[in-house]
Amino acid sequence: MNSPTRRIAVPLPKAYLLLNHGPVMLVSSASGERRNVMAASWAMPLDFDPPKVAVVIDKSTLTRELIEASGEFVLNIPTRTIADQVLAAGSASGREGDKFARFGIATDKATIVAAPLIAGCAGWLECKVIPEPRNQQTYDLFLAEVVAAWADASVFSDGRWHFADDAQRTIHYRAGGHFFVTGEGFSV
Amino acid sequence: MNSPTRRIAVPLPKAYLLLNHGPVMLVSSASGERRNVMAASWAMPLDFDPPKVAVVIDKSTLTRELIEASGEFVLNIPTRTIADQVLAAGSASGREGDKFARFGIATDKATIVAAPLIAGCAGWLECKVIPEPRNQQTYDLFLAEVVAAWADASVFSDGRWHFADDAQRTIHYRAGGHFFVTGEGFSV
Numbered sequence: 620m621n622s623p624t625r626r627i628a629v630p631l632p633k634a635y636l637l638l639n640h641g642p643v644m645l646v647s648s649a650s651g652e653r654r655n656v657m658a659a660s661w662a663m664p665l666d667f668d669p670p671k672v673a674v675v676i677d678k679s680t681l682t683r684e685l686i687e688a689s690g691e692f693v694l695n696i697p698t699r700t701i702a703d704q705v706l707a708a709g710s711a712s713g714r715e716g717d718k719f720a721r722f723g724i725a726t727d728k729a730t731i732v733a734a735p736l737i738a739g740c741a742g743w744l745e746c747k748v749i750p751e752p753r754n755q756q757t758y759d760l761f762l763a764e765v766v767a768a769w770a771d772a773s774v775f776s777d778g779r780w781h782f783a784d785d786a787q788r789t790i791h792y793r794a795g796g797h798f799f800v801t802g803e804g805f806s807v
Numbered sequence: 808m809n810s811p812t813r814r815i816a817v818p819l820p821k822a823y824l825l826l827n828h829g830p831v832m833l834v835s836s837a838s839g840e841r842r843n844v845m846a847a848s849w850a851m852p853l854d855f856d857p858p859k860v861a862v863v864i865d866k867s868t869l870t871r872e873l874i875e876a877s878g879e880f881v882l883n884i885p886t887r888t889i890a891d892q893v894l895a896a897g898s899a900s901g902r903e904g905d906k907f908a909r910f911g912i913a914t915d916k917a918t919i920v921a922a923p924l925i926a927g928c929a930g931w932l933e934c935k936v937i938p939e940p941r942n943q944q945t946y947d948l949f950l951a952e953v954v955a956a957w958a959d960a961s962v963f964s965d966g967r968w969h970f971a972d973d974a975q976r977t978i979h980y981r982a983g984g985h986f987f988v989t990g991e992g993f994s995v
Contacts, residue, residue, distance in 0.1 A: 660852075664848075664849050675854075703995045754942065760853065762948075791828035793828055797993075799989050800991055802988040803988055804985060807890045807893075
């Protein structure tokens, strides 16, 4: 972990707070020598403690193959800075060539799972699949337990997002290369 | 439907675009004479066509009881204008008294399901539960097919969001009464 990002551990019962506002995610995976990364908007928290998540992973993807082989993945929460990599990772298939090399996607090692942590992200959830074959086969739906969670301390700490500038903000995918940035915070 | 909102039908294969950016939702439900509304951040698209959704509904809630009795619900996508109602609906239990009356939450009739459409929202998805007892019992996870979808034409049409002012924007829930507004759009 030589990145300038100051990565801090997020207590597991607070891990859902990284996802609660519905940002787009990058799903990274690895099995043996192979690894991949894809974009996913269809992911959400499923439980608080132990934290669980649900994510849709299409049967046609290399990611699906690697997750089924390893039982592991990482949900990475990208910032606006790497929106171009999110779009590229979401548009290309890992079967066409290594996306990390093609799109200049940098990584660090995770702590528990083999899948990498994607650089330029604001949060990371290391996940282990909870095998539910019917969901996986019928709905492409994977449930997983979050076994480690990390955040970039410059934007998330003590269970709170605190974006200082626009480039650091998380993003939300619409369609066709169009995103929304996470906007201003407000309270009621 | 006497509201000033110009509600237009969203073609079902485009219904997921109402949810894709991860806004907080209101889940409305009805069974017999009883009805309720709760807030949910843990909901996501599950498929394009026919459109399906996944949503977490805790066992303790009145909403759970009404959805299990009726097999139906509506996912309503609120705007910033009614953020106070979203927080109130998410903080109180329907067992303590009718939330619609207590919090001044206005409704219109849906077209296919008995659950109401919540006024002041930007989009509405009428849903029928796909019975998956194991998911419901083990994970509080409900899968459903979207059988009708609607949008406020002033903010969503032709499969695109086009927010004109801040009050009309959709919102994303953090925790503790704190939200993010859906921010500026950008393309890469």
